[in-house]
Amino acid sequence: MTSDVIRFIHNDKIIEIKDSDPNETVLNYVREKYKKTGTKEGCAEGGCGACTIVVGTLNKNNIDYEAINSCIAFLPMINGKQLILVEDLAKDSKSLHPVQEAMYNFHGSQCGFCTPGFVMSLFAMFKNNYIYDDETIKDSISGNLCRCTGYNPIIKAAKSLNGKNKSDKFFKNKNLTINLLKRINNDNYNIDNNKRKFFSPKNISDLKKILKQYPNSDILNGGTDLSLRVTKERNNLNSIIYLGSIKELKYIKQNERFIEVGASTPLIKFEGIVKKFYPDFYKILKRYGSVQIRNVATISGNIATASPIGDTLPILLSLNANIVISDHKGNKIMPLNGFFINYRKTILKKGQFIKSVQIPFSKNNIFKAYKVSKRIDDDISSICGSFNINIKKNIIKEIFIAYGGMSATPKRALNCEKALLNNDFSKESFILAQKSLEKDFSPIDDVRASANYRKEIAKNLLLKCFLEIKNNKKIEING
């Protein structure tokens, strides 16, 4: 079945929108058409969190509460979901939700403009967790900027939620909401109004048909990058194919050899799984955007965008990940190394999509990854270095090194690898190998770092990797 009506649940009612402009953001819709102005616009690029809303997503017989940036989400992306705004949290107009009460009592607002966003991020935290420790709190609000408070009262407010009664109105209405969500969760959503097309298929076979028919469409798979073409560059996206409703692309499987991540699995689901295999991968994912970004951003979106500073890419390269490319003819497995051609250019052809990513286990290897940026949270890397090493009897038997931020694409450091392979695992080897990095990369100056700094950090990260393995001790300031 196909429908051209967007349906979502708001305050336990089904809201239907016909004839929507698929380039309209949820934020603009909510503020301008719906006249709910509690949700604020701070930057229109998902960088400040003032626009944070929560969407309730059906997950079997439960609801996941996902904080997202409404400023970079297109309206059809909330099709089939529950929309929760800051105005909706309290059970009536005279009371406050426990999260709001805490923010109020702990003086968590000053100018108040960022506050609704913080409230929504903390609301999602409150719903999805039972214990609110420092790590959970910081993770939950790392995508929300406050220029007034310095965050201390907000952290205190969040901590005070420990032990609070969790049966808010969403808890009480849960069954009703689940039933409503089930009612609206069935159809493909396609809109093809005069100006713009938006396709949201529910399964892979429909996706392939649409891709074949409309090969020039932009694939929306998270959209935290794509949407800026509308909100910042003021372009139109005239034909969009959205992968977010395809359940067959939302999975994480593992066998003996690798973990396989479906194309539209949000990073936030992936980070929990990868933690036990590659702790450094997890650590970098935690600094990848923010919760709001990782709730929608996907690993294959990150790959297809092919940004030289995409944080997962050097990691996947050094882990020798494969990708499964698919089109109406079938599937093809290929190594990620070789996928990137040039700045934001890949070998992906029109009509093709990335179906999944396979990340091999290498249990006998040591894996390390480092991200250097101006800010810890939600910043783009100046440089990201990733190291996958097998050492036997103090000889480097296997080594895969990749960097982001060092060239037009994320790239393996082949000369450096060569310099180390089959050599002693010693400081001398690494000092020597540092030099060959100069052959591998000629980085550029930009706002994040100068070329010289990048060159130097690339070398120093290599050294750091050695020192940490050698001394079995991390050298980190955020430990």
Next chain:
Amino acid sequence: MAKKNQINIFEESKPHESGKKHVNGQAIYTDDILEPEGTLYGAIGYIKESNALINKIDLTDVYKSEGVVSVVTEEDIPGINDVGPVFPGDPIFPSKKVEYSGQPLFAVAATSTELARKAVLKAKIKYKKIKSIISIKDALLKKSFLVKPKIISKGNASKSIRDSKNYLSGNFYTGSQEHFYLEGQISMTVPLEDGDFLVYTSTQHPSETQQILAKMLNQSSNTISVVVRRIGGGFGGKETQSFIFAAISTLLSYKTNLPVKLKIDRDDDIIITGKRHDFYSEYEVGFENDGKINGVKIKLASRCGFSPDLSLAINDRALFHIDNTYFIPNITVTNYLCKTNTASNTAFRGFGGPQGMMCIENIIENISSKLSIDPKIIRMVNFYKINKNNTTHYNMKIKDNIINELFNDLITSSNYNKRVEKIKKFNSENQYLKKGISITPVKFGISFTTTFLNQAGALVHIYTDGSVQINHGGIEMGQGTYTKISQIASNELGLPLDKIINTSTNTEKVPNTSASAASATTDLNGAAVLDAINKIKENINNYVKNKYKINTDNVMYINEKIIYQNKYFKFKDLIKEVYLNRYSLSSTGYYSTPKIFFDPKKFKGSPFYYFAYGAAVSEVLIDTLTGENKVLQVDILHDVGKSINKAIDIGQIEGGFIQGMGWLTMEEVLWNSDGQILTHSPSTYKIPSVSDMPKVFNVNIYKDGINIENAINRSKTTGEPPLMLAMSVFFAIKNAISSISEYKIYPKLDSPATPEKILTSINEIKEFNENTRF
């Protein structure tokens, strides 16, 4: 007259007056006001050239663009095409020459913001490029100044330096800073009858907005009303930089006779508006073996951008604070106001004060390194004292000096001395990670240094049901001024807070106000509200005296009662009675700061009513392989006098500190050589986020604090001063870098201390180490 009769002890931590509305989304900002039928939406067009002669602006395609209703250029301005606050020079749309990349050239009104923003991109503009001046150094070289360099001096700096046992010279740079208020610039104008306009705008300065719009339209000020309920952060960025947006929305409204909302996209906001002045200084200092400074000579240059805006006052405040807490017997400062082809730099929390202080603190640190004496000692040796060495370089006698005691208290409470030893031990045991620590003081002068601005008005109504409205010229921008002033009124009238409403700041209610700036908002406006209340109380007393023939001395307003010596009334009842007997229950109020005077020509006088003091200890950890840094612990002791609201004061201290830390560590404003700003969005310009919080953050209010002047409740403001407590973070980072040379070399490091700058500084020390083989 009604005597001062309340015992002023509030000190309570009342929540923000809008706190509940903040958290449930009901607080209304300019963009949230329900738009009248027919509202149009604006956008601004510009070119990305920093210096260019305009030949032709072809707007044909802009007119044709979907949804466009109207376009305005400089030709549509009936009156004065300038929004410059003190001096002219800030055209709304320049007629001939673009002087910075992003300078507005025209604007459109369309049926939606999106369509307006698309339309402005379609202009075809022909121009001729001229060579531009972007950096301070370039401006100094080419002598590109806004005004001729100013020299201030006391004693004989050259001679005292010559006669000193020790000598140092060097240079230092502190970077710019983007305000990054979360609510971007926005203005909505509604046309009224007779060509009058009602303007809602996010500004710190409604009165000047009103005056500028009136001049633009060639109308008198009484035809323009400006209303501001609250703004989503200002930090100085909406003291004058908001004017152009109010001007453009009003011009579009004037031309279309329809309401127009002009909401500025974040990137355009950062591109169009000015920021904190970056400062470059060169110094020479002469000092004794114990670190006592004999004389300082400083060349102090700032990047002002293309127009004067507030740059003269900002540079003055840098000059006023170049002593910070130190008595400098001989000093000469030559101040250069560099005119550059960049947006006009403007007010930012501290207003030049932080830049001046950083300059002297850097000198102190260099002296400490040269003499191998803990910088804490150098600071203490040079502090202003009580009975001697207590007059500033601008000849103001400091009467409220508490820095010596406060500093000592913090050394003890922060365990500074022991931690210094522990850090040295850590550093000797760790090759790649290094720790650093620093304690820095703050003394910040309170008052507008332009004396006439130190005045405020208020309007207070008591309605017949006993409810109260207060109004004043202050803007609520998160600093809690509405809350504090409501508390003042509540205390003065003996009423609970819910009986009092602080209504929107409105040029119709209180005219001729000063900007909410200079940390003076509550001091000035709170006192004006108090004055209005006392005038109403006088009326009430007059009635009571006439009617009941009782002594009205020492009347008390407590718990919704008005208590005379032999008789008491319920507040509500007496108010009703006073009304029925035809006495006024409404009054204006007025306040002007006493005691201050200043002769700008001689640069001498007493420009400040009082000083606010504080000190902070910061401990940091740096990674010498990457330059990354982390603030581990911060201990603050800050003087707020007798607090009106401790929660608000703590909030200002913590928030100001983090903002200062951002300025000095990660917030880096970058321009390319063509003068285009490169850091115009949150993806490239990083303000501190939650993980940048110090791991341990001990913030304390100085217990013995009291304002010796009669400021409201004997309190001291907390608006700007705490920002400068963050200097300790910067110098702790330098301390950590210095450890690589076993504290033998004091590193060169400019602000902001980004990982890259830290690593560069480390490398310089390493090279020196290798060359000298320690």
